[in-house]
Amino acid sequence: MQKNPSWLMIAFSAMMLLFTYSCNNNSKTMNAEYKVPAFDPSGIDSTAKPCDDFDQFANGNWKKHNPIPSTEGAWGAFNVLDKETREVKIKGIVKELLDVKDLKKRSDAQLITGYYRSYMDTVTIEERGISPIMPMVEKINATKNVSDLIALAGDLAKYDVGGPFMIYVKADDRNSKMNTIFMGQGGLSLGDRNYYENKDSAMVKIRAEFIYHVDKMFAMTGWKVADPGKTILGFETKLALIQLKNFEMRDPVKLYNKISFTELQKLAPGINWADYYKNYGLRADTVVVWNKDYLKNLNLLVKQTPLEMLKTYYLWHVLSGFAGGLPDQFSKESFHFFNTIMYGVKKQRPREERAIMSVNRRLGMPLGKLFAAKYFPESSKKKVTGMIENVRSVYGERIEKLTWMSAVTKAKAKKKLSQFTWKIGYPDKWKDYSSIDIQPDKLIENMMNITLWENNDMIAKAGKPVDKSEWMMSPQTINAYNNSTSNEIVFPAAILQPPFFNPDADDAINYGSIISVIGHEMTHGFDDQGAQYDGEGNLSNWWAPEDAKNFTALGERMKIYFNSFEVTKGFKIDGKLTLGENIADLGGLTLGYYALVKSMEGKKAPEPIDGFTWKQRFFLGWAQVWHENITNESLINQVQTNEHSPGRWRINATLAQMKEFSDAFGCKGKMAVADADRVVIW
Numbered sequence: 193m194q195k196n197p198s199w200l201m202i203a204f205s206a207m208m209l210l211f212t213y214s215c216n217n218n219s220k221t222m223n224a225e226y227k228v229p230a231f232d233p234s235g236i237d238s239t240a241k242p243c244d245d246f247d248q249f250a251n252g253n254w255k256k257h258n259p260i261p262s263t264e265g266a267w268g269a270f271n272v273l274d275k276e277t278r279e280v281k282i283k284g285i286v287k288e289l290l291d292v293k294d295l296k297k298r299s300d301a302q303l304i305t306g307y308y309r310s311y312m313d314t315v316t317i318e319e320r321g322i323s324p325i326m327p328m329v330e331k332i333n334a335t336k337n338v339s340d341l342i343a344l345a346g347d348l349a350k351y352d353v354g355g356p357f358m359i360y361v362k363a364d365d366r367n368s369k370m371n372t373i374f375m376g377q378g379g380l381s382l383g384d385r386n387y388y389e390n391k392d393s394a395m396v397k398i399r400a401e402f403i404y405h406v407d408k409m410f411a412m413t414g415w416k417v418a419d420p421g422k423t424i425l426g427f428e429t430k431l432a433l434i435q436l437k438n439f440e441m442r443d444p445v446k447l448y449n450k451i452s453f454t455e456l457q458k459l460a461p462g463i464n465w466a467d468y469y470k471n472y473g474l475r476a477d478t479v480v481v482w483n484k485d486y487l488k489n490l491n492l493l494v495k496q497t498p499l500e501m502l503k504t505y506y507l508w509h510v511l512s513g514f515a516g517g518l519p520d521q522f523s524k525e526s527f528h529f530f531n532t533i534m535y536g537v538k539k540q541r542p543r544e545e546r547a548i549m550s551v552n553r554r555l556g557m558p559l560g561k562l563f564a565a566k567y568f569p570e571s572s573k574k575k576v577t578g579m580i581e582n583v584r585s586v587y588g589e590r591i592e593k594l595t596w597m598s599a600v601t602k603a604k605a606k607k608k609l610s611q612f613t614w615k616i617g618y619p620d621k622w623k624d625y626s627s628i629d630i631q632p633d634k635l636i637e638n639m640m641n642i643t644l645w646e647n648n649d650m651i652a653k654a655g656k657p658v659d660k661s662e663w664m665m666s667p668q669t670i671n672a673y674n675n676s677t678s679n680e681i682v683f684p685a686a687i688l689q690p691p692f693f694n695p696d697a698d699d700a701i702n703y704g705s706i707i708s709v710i711g712h713e714m715t716h717g718f719d720d721q722g723a724q725y726d727g728e729g730n731l732s733n734w735w736a737p738e739d740a741k742n743f744t745a746l747g748e749r750m751k752i753y754f755n756s757f758e759v760t761k762g763f764k765i766d767g768k769l770t771l772g773e774n775i776a777d778l779g780g781l782t783l784g785y786y787a788l789v790k791s792m793e794g795k796k797a798p799e800p801i802d803g804f805t806w807k808q809r810f811f812l813g814w815a816q817v818w819h820e821n822i823t824n825e826s827l828i829n830q831v832q833t834n835e836h837s838p839g840r841w842r843i844n845a846t847l848a849q850m851k852e853f854s855d856a857f858g859c860k861g862k863m864a865v866a867d868a869d870r871v872v873i874w
């Protein structure tokens with residue numbers, strides 16, 4: 193989950209998603225004959241008032257009757273659909289393949305079934321113990337000095353063993369047609385700097401539990417390491433304190449510092465870059481670093497840290513990184529800390545479910561190819577294309593009417609809008625995975641071989657033109673994204689299902705869900721980050737100074753507004769961290785609403801359904817997408833690390849800003865924002 197993101201997640205840390213969920217998930221089997229209701233009125237809590245608390249009104253009964261399953265940290269539309277996609281569709285595909293005899297070695301089907309079998313072969317996993325990670329461990333123990341250890345770290349990085357620098361290759365933000373190498377920060381077991389420095393008692397407790405967890409994991413290996421828990425937390429805290437804070441990582445101009453290899457060596461001369469690069473397989477004269485000061489400070493930190501401590505740090509990241517593939521005692525202990533303590537998840541999922549999740553995560557594209565062929569109706573592509581064009585034309589009209597933007601900047605914004613591209617469903621081309629060796633009795637090696645393949649595939653792109661047809665998400669992912677350097681929005685097949693897109697629903701519901709989601713992704717091209725890129729996907733300022741000033745001032749008001757929401761005792765939404773997403777939600781909903789109004793022009797208003805007008809149903813559509821129950825731990829994690837506001841506030845805080853919502857429900861209630869205080873950006 194969070195601690196070992198795949199290279200895709202790393203490389204596109206700047207990619208703007210619709211949603212980020214902690215990977216945790218029970219559900220009913222989908223019956224092909226069953227029609228999902230457009231909006232299920234039984235979810236409504238009619239004792240609540242829509243203008244006081246719309247989330248409670250629209251979703252109160254749903255929340256009451258859909259408690260969080262013990263294997264989950266949160267339970268909402270995304271989780272339900274994700275679980276159903278995996279446990280019914282993906283599992284069905286895997287099970288069918290398992291029945292096929294004599295699969296061709298290295299075919300997609302053999303990779304999938306081989307990996308799945310290796311995950312399910314618990315007898316072998318227990319027998320082999322920690323022996324599969326011992327080659328890495330022995331190499332770490334054998335290093336005689338820091339220089340050797342850094343050289344080895346370059347080798348370990350190819351297997352996603354965490355370390356202080358995170359290397360990835362993606363489109364150059366200032367030359368978006370070419371791929372270049374980036375170097376960011378990383379290597380924190382707890383994921384975010386906040387977990388190391390926040391003084392709230394909930395965080396203090398997590399840090400104490402972390403020490404206990406690390407000690408326990410080391411004790412199970414039998415390795416002789418003194419005080420590993422304190423050592424790791426101590427070193428990672430020092431590392432965290434020299435890293436950028438999460439909201440600072442949202443500034444693409446600040447993060448873009450292209451330097452030569454010579455300059456890199458000068459910034460951190462105590463780090464053996466030459467051998468790190470060589471072992472990672474990197475060859476390049478330049479690198480874009482996020483933060484030069486970090487490299488200087490890291491150089492100092494490495495110098496001040498005894499070699500034994502640095503070795504313990506790498507041993508820990510090997511052990512923790514592969515814990516999911518080790519014998520049960522390791523996987524259980526890792527689950528206890530990273531899921532129960534961090535996210536409030538009570539029970540580990542059954543092994544079979546974890547096996548499906550793991551194969552889906554590690555071989556997402558080979559599985560996705562089969563998923564798309566079986567479950568994606570080609571007719572959806574045409575429908576969604578029409579919706580995107582519809583939103584784009586409404587966006588153009590909205591830009592034209594803006595009172596805070598001059599004609600010069602409007603023309604440039606419309607040019608960028610006209611250059612938007614999109615992808616729907618699944619990739620046109622599939623990669624060749626036949627060089628990956630997968631064996632049915634070697635789980636850890638399988639994990640390593642897949643990661644190695646992915647990293648090599650990524651590194652090979654450095655200095656080469658960007659392949660614009662590439663997808664950063666598998667087709668079976670319930671999500672969507674906006675990629676700034678391609679000026680594109682992408683909708684995988686799996687999000688085009690109810691409640692996001694429901695072919696049987698009335699228009700108002702679909703406009704409040706999938707069309708507003710499309711609007712959300714499009715607005716990312718014009719949020720505080722995206723607006724810094726032009727239509728070609730390059731970081732370049734196309735704004736007239738006065739307009740940029742007005743835009744920043746509107747963003748500032750959004751920050752202050754969202755900062756005011758306390759989601760649980762002692763934890764508020766971070767308006768700076770969530771600004772881009774909040775702008776995208778407000779923009780997306782506004783676009784969805786006016787696209788619906790436009791589609792109704794010249795038509796007779798439809799009769800109310802379940803007692804709600806079409807305008808009211810639009811907002812119910814949105815509320816249904818974001819209904820969610822969430823553990824306190826997951827909520828704390830979300831507001832401290834995640835760029836998305838929690839579901840309840842994506843509904844209430846966003847709708848309260850909209851006059852259109854107030855008008856639809858005749859609001860004078862607690863949620864309503866005074867007209868003078870409303871922020872209208874797009």
Ligand SMILES: [Zn+2]
Pocket residue numbers: 208209210211712716773776
């Ligand atoms: Zn988003």
